[in-house]
Amino acid sequence: MNVLPFPGRLLWKQLGGAFSPAVMPSVNLDQIANQENTMKDTDIKRLLYAHLLCIFSVILSTFIPSLFLENFSILETHLIWLCICSVFVTVVNLVLYSVVKPNTPSKRSSLTHKVARFLKCCIYFLVSCFSFHVIFVLYGAPLIELVLETFLFAVILSTFTTMPCLCLLGPNIKAWLRVFSRNGVTSIWENSLQITTISSFVGSWLGALPIPLDWERPWQVWPISCTLGATFGYVAGLAISPLWIYWNRKQLTYKNN
Amino acid sequence: MRLGSGTFAVCCVAIEVLGVAIFLRGFFPAPVRSSSRPEHQAEPPAPEPLAGASSNWTTLPPPLFSKVVIVLIDALRDDFVFGSKGVKFMPYTTYLVEKGSSHSFVAEAKPPTVTMPRIKALMTGSLPGFVDVIRNLNSPALLEDNVIRQAKAAGRRIIFYGDETWVKLFPKHFVEYDGTTSFFVSDYTEVDNNITRHLEKVLKREDWDMLILHYLGLDHIGHVSGPHSPLIGSKLSEMDNILMRIHTALLSKEREALLPSLLVLCGDHGMSEAGSHGASSTEEVNTPLVLISSAFGRKPGDVRRPKHVQQTDLAATLAVGLGLPIPKNSVGRLLFPVVEGKPMREQLRFLHLNTVQLSKLLQENVPLYEKDPGFEQFKMSERLHGNWIKLYLEEKGSEVLLNLGMKVLRQYLDALQTLSLSLSRQVAQYDIYSMAVGAVLVLEVLSLLLLSVPKALGPAAELDVPLSSPLFSLLFCLTLLVLSAVHVVVCTSAESTCYFCSVPWLVASGAVLLMAALLCAIVSAVSKTGVSTKHAGKNLAPSSSQWSELDLLILLGTAGHVLSLGASSFIEEEHQTWYFLVSTLCLALCQQVYRSHFLGNKEDPQCSSYADPGLKLALPTQRDRAKGCAVLQDNGAHVATSAFEQLGDAERWMALASPWAVLCCCRLLRALNQTGVQGAHRPDLGHWLTSSDHKAALSVLAALSLLTIFLLVQRRCSPMSKVALALGLLGVYCYRAAIGNVMSPWQRGNKDISKGIIEARFVYVFVLGVLFTGTRDLLRAQAAAAGTRARPVGLWEIHSGLVLLAALLLRPHNLPVLVSSLLVQTLMAKFVWKPLSHDAAEVTVAHYWFGQAFFFFQGNSNNIATVDISAGFVGLGHYVEVPAAFLTTFATYVGPILWASHLVNYLSSEAGSRSSLRHACFCYALVGSIPVSAYIILVTSLRYHLFIWSVFSPKLLYEGMHLLITAAVCIFFTAMDQTKLMNS
Structure with a gap:
């Protein structure tokens, strides 16, 4: 059986490798349940701090550049902001996931394997950027004008969605498909990943709505409203997911078994 | 009776079509139109009436003015000229209004108070409805009979500077023009400077008869910062200066000309307290109309409130002033003070021409025109007028002539007022009653459709449509009674002219019956679903989580599209x-x-x-399992x-x-x-x-x-x-x-x-x-x-x-x-x-x-x-x-x-x-x-x-x-x- 880089190591071992969430564990001792709950709470706490750091990085990316760059504003020097925001979020994500380590290190931890894995991640990221770009064009973005803007939008959307996936799940398409199908999540990290990713997509989707309005505001220009929508969606997802998981933690323990 | 959901849907949509048709008929009232096309305009003017014999005056009266300048200021509200703002910022105009040789009025615009229909109203004298747009299939040019067309046909040279809308409405009518777009609302200086820069040259030239200026700046200021903005004051003073320049130039020219010239200051619509326009509040509807000419007598300085007139009256007045036939579809009446200084015979002639034109329009649009009080007054005044002419030609004593003339005059003015009122009432308003009937039908059908969703999409796809029981229920009878009473009350009330009242009573009662029956069907459907949800209430909760993404998207998309229709x-x-x-x-x-x-x-x-x-909704048993x-x-x-x-x-x-x-x-x-x-x-x-x-x-x-x-x-x-x-x-x-x-x-x-x-x-x-x-x-x-x-x-x-x-x-x-x-x-x-x-x-x-x-x-x-x-x-x-x-x-x-x-x-x-x-x-x-x-x-x-x-x-x-x-x-x-x- 193909072993996925699987989160929630302890749970996994305790449940004797019951992979599928649909299969209910037959042994459900009180002791295990208690342990599980405390695990859950500490995990949720870590998740919350991690997400707060991510939100902080997004906010910082709007303020720090203005200290070094003259005439910096999100709307007027939008492309610069996009780059900076994307870099900030990437760095913070990488650092966070390497510190928190919610996922199992793979069995083969040789250097070549790590390098190969890293290269694979880079390729995946680039592919996701280009496919987002293609989707935007299919959605009606101009083909030739504003290529750079469209591409940077694709980059920032990839940063919000593909990057955390790569950090958490690695370059493993099967795991991605599992996480993003219904009832497929197996840990709170994956659950929060699902929420932030979907909210980023929904945010950028909603961001396209005000473009046809005739208010003639600077933020209605393609792709500013969409990038802002994606950012707001990402931040909202980050803020909501720990809370949502906390509130639903009773049901989630069942689901995630 | 059991109906397949398809058949049921067809019935519903058929009723909905009927409802929408009634709504549309109420929303787009039929316009008042002369049946003769403007192309056939060889029609001779009505001759002067004369009892017994025919008069020798069959041609149109000569023009009263040699040159006409129209200064149209977009969104000029009446208090900008006649109120405190006018006194403060428009001193020259105030002087002219109070002491100069001028006539001032408050002209009421009809909604929609938007520029294009208002220009049409000013120049054709008719009240443009949306149906015109359909009839012309959105060809932007104005095809109706209007003053500009008449002036062009009579060989007048017209110059226009200002809002592009005019150029689109009257293509090839101007010997010279410069259109400015009103696209950039935030620009309120350039648009006006683009017009004023031509003034210097044009006022010196002699090769024009009519000059039209349409200033947009005031409207833009209103849209951006409202009617109490400090910008308004400076804009008004600018306009005052322009008016002074034009007036002095006209006065200096008049010395060489035989006839005096006319300067018209008007607005197309007003400005609401928020600075926009389009609706029918007093601020948006009331615009100033100032006619300035040395032909008018100087006023002794008594400051009275200006009289209220209709915006459509300008077309008839301009036509008379320029010696042109009055536009055929005009519902306006001549502003009498303009011709007051003329001899009695000419005054009567002008009034007669206007009355004839209005009564013709009435004949073509109202089937029972002979019973209209305006038409009766017209016939009577025409007879009196004939008698007066007879006396005049026989050169009876001037005292008698004058007295009789005054009487004819008053008669004519009354007839004009009545005619104009009954004509403009035909188009002015939305026919709210018909709209309401249509909307109620459509909404009832929609709610019936929505209520029957669970049944109709069930596996059997069949619906119980109880026909007999609701028809004889108490509710049905009561609703029917109430609706019929409402129908009778609305239709017999004095001032309503709605379409739904004029349909044959059989059709109307059918529609009323339909409304009542639908209401009963909705009530019974609601009570049924209430019962069924009580039974199945427990099972409804989990089903929502089982909607696929596609279903969610379909629902959201439909709702989003419907919501988006609220924004232009x-x-x-x-x-x-x-x-x-x-x-x-x-x-x-x-x-x-x-x-x-x-x-x-x-x-x-x-x-x-x-x-x-x-x-899912329809399968509780399966869901239980x-x-x-x-x-x-x-x-x-x-x-x-x-x-x-x-x-x-x-x-x-x-x-x-x-x-x-x-x-x-x-x-x-x-x-x-x-x-x-x-x-x-x-x-x-x-x-x-x-x-x-x-x-x-x-x-x-x-x-x-x-x-x-x-x-x-x-x-x-x-x-x-x-x-x-x-x-x-x-x-x-x-x-x-x-x-x-x-x-x-x-x-x-x-x-x-x-x-x-x-x-x-x-x-x-x-x-x-x-x-x-x-x-x-x-x-x-x-x-x-x-x-x-x-x-x-x-x-x-x-x-x-x-x-x-x-x-x-x-x-x-x-x-x-x-x-x-x-x-x-x-x-x-x-x-x-x-x-x-x-x-x-x-x-x-x-x-x-x-x-x-x-x-x-x-x-x-x-x-x-x-x-x-x-x-x-x-x-x-x-x-x-x-x-x-x-x-x-x-x-x-x-x-x-x-x-x-x-x-x-x-x-x-x-x-x-x-x-x-x-x-x-x-x-x-x-x-x-x-x-x-x-x-x-x-x-x-x-x-x-x-x-x-x-x-x-x-x-x-x-x-x-x-x-x-x-x-x-x-x-x-x-x-x-x-x-x-x-x-x-």
Whole structure:
């Protein structure tokens, strides 16, 4: 059986490798349940701090550049902001996931394997950027004008969605498909990943709505409203997911078994 | 009585059509119009009445003024001139108003207080309704009789500077003009400087008779910062200065001229306290009207409040002042103070001309005009006038003449007032009562449809429609009584002139009966669902989590589209909404396809790629049995995956690629026709193709498209219709070659362009032939009662007949739209709908969305100007109303019609459940009627919106037309369903 880089190591071992969430564990001792709950709470706490750091990085990316760059504003020097925001979020994500380590290190931890894995991640990221770009064009973005803007939008959307996936799940398409199908999540990290990713997509989707309005505001220009929508969606997802998981933690323990 | 949900939906949509028709009739009151066209204007002016003999004065009276300058200041409110602001910022004008030789009035504008209708009102004297726009098919030029046209015909030289609207309304009427756009609202200095810079030169010149200046700056300030902004003051002083310059220049010129000149200061509409305009508040309606001329007597300085007059009165006054006939459709009356200084005979002559014109208009528009008090007064004053002339010609004593003259004068003025009032009352208001009746009917139908969703989408697809019990219930009788009482009260109240009161009482009582019956049906449906939810209340909660993404998207998309209709920009850019929704739909389908490809073969906990809200609501027993998603997995996801697994390898790849192919198709089509308002000017492929330089490319494209159409359509046709189709498509190319759209390969150098009547009729023969074959096959299959396989063949032939007709009517550069619509239909049916086994409701909504998107892909928009009228002349030598209207409608709605006909084909060729056609019919009726009903409410509440005539009203007409198409489609569905029932 193909072993996925699987989160929630302890749970996994305790449940004797019951992979599928649909299969209910037959042994459900009180002791295990208690342990599980405390695990859950500490995990949720870590998740919350991690997400707060991510939100902080997004906010910082709007303020720090203005200290070094003259005439910096999100709307007027939008492309610069996009780059900076994307870099900030990437760095913070990488650092966070390497510190928190919610996922199992793979069995083969040789250097070549790590390098190969890293290269694979880079390729995946680039592919996701280009496919987002293609989707935007299919959605009606101009083909030739504003290529750079469209591409940077694709980059920032990839940063919000593909990057955390790569950090958490690695370059493993099967795991991605599992996480993003219904009832497929197996840990709170994956659950929060699902929420932030979907909210980023929904945010950028909603961001396209005000473009046809005739208010003639600077933020209605393609792709500013969409990038802002994606950012707001990402931040909202980050803020909501720990809370949502906390509130639903009773049901989630069942689901995630 | 038990009804199939399809039949039920048809009944509902039919009632809805009736409701919308009543609403439209109330929303667009018929305008007051003279029947004679403005082209035949050789009509001599009415001669002076004379008792017994005929008068010697039959020509028009000479002009009163040599030069006329009209200074129109946009959004000039009456208190800007006559109020405290006027005293403070417009000292010169105030001096003229109070002490100078001038007449000042407060002119009332009628809503919509928007510039273009107001200019029309000022120059034609009529009250423009939206129906004019339809009648002229949005040709921007003003075709009605108006002062400018008359002046031009009389050889006056007119110069215009200001708002572009004038240049569009009166093309080629001005000897010199400079239009400024009112596009940049934030600019309020440049727009006015662009006008003022010409003044210096023009005022020195002698080669003009009429000068019109339209200043926009004040309006822009109002829009940006409201009527109390400090900018208003400086703008008013600027305007005051301009007025002074013009007045002094005119006065200095007058010394050489024989006749005095006239300076008119007016506004087109006012400004609300918020700074906008369009509605009917006092601030928006009242505008100043100041007439300045040395011909008027100087006033002794008594400051009275200016008299209230109508804005339409200016047209008649200007016509009289310039010695022109009064515009035929004018409902205004001459501003009497202007002619007060003239001799009695001339005064009476002017008043007589005006009264004759008004009474003619009355005769043509009011059937019982003889009973109108105005008309009686007119007849009496005309008789008195004749007597007076007789006395005058006999040169009786001046005292008697004067007294009698004064009497005639008063009589005339009374008659004018009454006539003008009764004419303008005909058009001024929305007919709220008819609108309310229509809206109530439509809303009742919609709520009935919504309430019956769970039943109608249930597995039986049948509804209980209790006919007898509600009809005799107490509630029904009470409602009927109340509604009849309301009808009688409204119709007998004195000042109402509404359409719904003037229909025959049988029709009216029928409508009232319908309203009451619908109300009872709603009440009984509500009570039933209340009972059933009480029973099944426990089970309703878990079902919501089982909705698939597609269902969620469909719901959100429908709701979002309906909400977007409230914003004018979203209506202008509605195509963007549909493109966006269709793209999202493709992505959602893509996700489903990928999921069933990659996860389908695993034992996988996904609950449903298949969910039917109606089914779930209607199946409480099954749900009881089923915990979580077990049942749905059994009958839904499992079926889906197995159906998907049946596909071969190549087909699997096709299934994975087809959503992307559809997306690419849509993106290419987007580039074909730019539509809407913001993007309309952008270059697109359609323009590139139609330009004469690229005729070769267009010809190749058209030929290729026709070939592809043949290849796509022929696979399911019988050999006979294959041949007919091929010949028909060849005929389409011949037709396009004959009228010179594409190059013809066999007639090189033959340049003469015919109307292509023979070719087009050749195609029509095949269209009819194919349609006939299809219908015959259908009927034969029905008669044979065994041929469940023959029926789709007949249906497909009907579809291909429609495709052939579309190919003929669509312009050649739009043939790719047809091709890709066929391509997308085939791809989706084969690789998405069938393998994923979506249920009828989802497929129907998806087809509806695609139909809407293709409506816009072919270049349509929510503006009347984009309707391709040339389609109505294909194969017709001259204009014949019924076929032309039919062909134009078909060509405009090709997208929705073809997608609906494909839906019928798909659903009846699928040997699915018996009820799928009924489900589809019901869903189609529902998604078609939700936007219309919501839009009717929106339009009613926005009826004083700034863009009501330019944006909302055309959309209302489109919605009405679309509902008609929906009704036709639903009838087709039900007919198919009935034949199917007879077969089985």
